Amino acid sequence: MSLETDGRELSISKRIKTHFTNPEVLPEFVLELGEGETCTVCHGVLRNAFQLCCGHHICENDINIIFGEKEEDTCHIPGCQIKFSKNSVFPDACKRREISKLSVYCSYKDLGCQEKLPWNGLSKHMATCRFQGKHCDKCGQAVLLSELEEHMSKTCEYRETQCFYCLENISMKDIENHQSSVCRKVPLNCPNECGVQGMPREQMNDHLIQCPLKKTVCPFSKHGCTFEGTKDQLDIHKKDMISLHLDMTMKRSSQQHESLFLELKTTMDKVIRENARIPELIEENERLQKETQANKISIQEMKKFLASNGEKVIQTGRLLEDKASVETVDKLKKEVITMKDTVLATNQRVTNIEHRGGVQAGRSGGGNSKEIENVEKQVGLLDIRLCELDLRLQLQETINFDGVLMWKIREYNRRKREAVSGKTLSLYSQPFYTSRYGYKLCGRVYLNGDGAGKGLFLSFFLVVMRGDFDALLPWPFQLPVTLKLLDQNGTNQHVAEQFLPNATSNSFQKPTTEMNVACGVPCFAHHSKLETDTYLKDDTIFLRVVVDCTNARTSF
Template sequence: MAESETSVSISSGGYPIEIFPGGFDEKFRCNSCTKILREPVQSFCGHRFCKSCIQEVIRHGERVQCQSCINEGAGDDDDYSILKEEQMFPDNGVRREMASKGVKCINTGCTWADVFKNYDDHARNCEYRPVACSECQTLVEKINMENHLKESCLGRKIKCKTCNQEIAMKDETQHNKVCPKAMVKCEACGKKKIMREKMGFHQEKECASQKISCPVGCDPVERGAFVGHLEKKAGMHIHWMMQQIETLTHEVSNKIQALTPMDTIERMGQMITVLQAKIQEQDNQIRGLMDRNADQPRVNNNVDIQSLNNKTKALDLKTGTFEGIVTTLHREIERCITALDTLERHRGSERETNEELKRKIQQAERAISLKDATISELDSRLRQLEIVSYEGTLVWKIAEWSKHRREAMAGRVTSLYSPHFYTGRTGYRLCARLYPNGDGIGKKTHVSVFFVVARGNYDALLSWPFIQRVTFMLLDQNNRDHVVDSFRPDPASSSFQRPTTEMNIASGCPLFMPLKKLEDVGTSYVKDDTLFLKIVVDSERPAGGGAV
């Protein structure tokens, strides 16, 4: 049994040397960080290191020589002093020796003292441990955090006295500079107690000292002096207004011309001009006749007057007819202008409706995307539930085995995790981790299989450490020669304690199955590019691996 060297420990570096009040043996000291060993491992040269320290040292060079060996006089050609990950082994002897040593808590104010094996649990839960405040990130003792959040934390929430908005204490000064309900003074007119959110309206509509632009193009003028400015330069402003009226008249004429054909308007105008000329001619004739009649005897006056009256009536009839035509034409032009304005307003309303529909479509698309993601997640969970086991046994089907081997040999995906399984409905949550190209001392020569204890929903009700026997079986698909290996967990190993992260460090069999035997033509462990691994957990505890 060996621990997976690719797992990452909970903490980095060693323990402070102050935890041993009565002194300590120098073999407890890490040869890298010089602190007390955390998860001690021993190198091929015999020196001890924290697991995280040696991983960090090896990561920064391809051929790293042990510094302690160099200090002791080792040369560059001494292979035993070269640090290699596959030659590092857990030093359980030193671990057991350290476990019974008396230690104390180094947090100020804490009086806890016990043996070393209980130090990690206390350090995680110590009430005097400095923790970062979630609001201001200041390091505060855990026992004093509640008072800190209520009384001295600069990130605690308070309410603005003016707008009643909830803000952080440290942001109060900055908020007061932009608070919309705060009373401020207008710098232009000097008026006080104006609500900041209404200052824009005051400056735009009310402030007498605020300068406004003259539409003619003059320099900005204070609102209070604007009327006097218009009177002072009345001629220039009237001239500008006449230009605007002329522009509007031209635009109206263009709209009328766009609605009514020009040849019709010109024809009507010519007819009106002809009628006016004829009326003027008839009027002149009537005046001439009246003048002649005044000089001549009144013999045939009645006949002439009757004739003139008939002509006048005919002219009046024609004039009335054309006046009706002109009036109808004007009404038609006004109707067309009104229809044009209505059409423009309708187009504006349709544009707004289209924009609103676009916004709703975008919102609907976002909602559909979120639902698709939720459906995909639920589908994945459903597939996991279909294969979950609650009997402490898992048959893991590993398809596309050749693909996994190639990726592991290339260093792209070095390990595979099995689906989770359980020792009971309220039991331990477990899984397996397989290295197709081996790990640790079995790298490149064996298939390595490790066992992982994962964090479950019922861990608080279970017995710890986990001690059930674990059996791995690589199934021969011809049912003749299964490969079987088993181990009983080490109760002192952190791999089998109650998980404090999502998964504990994996432990198992780095030399589980030789690759040469697996790939032998005469074996049937791999068929149709598929391999089957069975994991069995013995139910030795009285509660059957469930809650106690």
């Protein structure tokens, strides 16, 4: 047969269709397969054989495995090593017929069929085989079809039967264990042999509590007595064993006394060691008293120094209130850094003075302690003022005046757990503006959803805040808003929602408090979509608010 059509070679896949193929069912062969009947690649039975140029054979399914992206390969038989290409491999119909005629067992051999027949006749035989069967759905045992019903009703160990006592349906495999230890209706005899018989298991516990023959341990068991018996036997035992119980009690008391004596001795030794240190501590106290006197002058100088620094902080605060230019911000940053260094140095000096004068402060009536306490208060106020200036400076540096908010939320999983538990329901972003003298806005997000999105979605809202220039702006707020959850894979699969503010909504009127009621999208992003690598990476998400300021109007 020619392998060319219109001057081009047929592909291997097309050539396969023109040749005889082996049966689909893989059986158990009667004889062990020989070298010419197994694949040189997978070493299993040669199925739909293809011949190599060296004469060896491989299975049809192994062709793509050995070639992959290659055009050539080498025969896998040791000692052969002959190279061949895809075009040189061809289906061997004779070998396929030869393999199909190999003697095999019927697939129902385990059920009793001893038939041996050619592989290519197996499917036809199995269709009429009298040993056809299937596996039991409950126990998995292979059963003839003709015997399956009887197996399911009489012999399967997992078939259900009704408990004679409680009438519950239990599998035959478990019925014995059920009746011996589980069934609440099984009649039992009292284990104390008090004469009660045939009592249901569910009532036996109550009986054992009141049983006249129940066993009770001796009250002196904690002292070492091992007796156990009925109430009458216990009464006799306590009368007969008074002297033994007294000996046990005395022995236990003696052991406790020895233990307490050792503990007391250890405590006394510790007290003696501490008393030996008293003269040393007195000497150290006297030395610190002298140092405290010398520190009074240093404290006075420090007060003056703090007063001058406090004035600098006040002046810096006034300058920060004027946030008109970038040059001012840079200058204030340098002053804040200098002020931080000064406060840290001052705190260190106060700490040193406290360390040296701590003992004296407790013994000299508290005079220096009050002065140090005043200094600490001044340093604390200075720290608070400095933190406020630092926060205002950070806001000044990060504030945006082009109507765009880029919001990075770290520690997403922890914050979401807090939202689910009700600890922190929502988060607010830093403020941003539509222009330098425009509307003041911020974002608000509910990580566990709000309203219709609660528990399933991330809810995203815009909040109109009270700004410095509201009196000069047109109201209500009417600029188009776009909310986005940003894709972190670079494929631009952002989740976005756009809306135009409702002129009648109170959320977009001129604010009369610090911020209006938030308005946005309760069902913004489903958790199953948000919490994938596309949007959540390194436990961080990015949200973005864009206000279209193209048609923004002002009255100035």
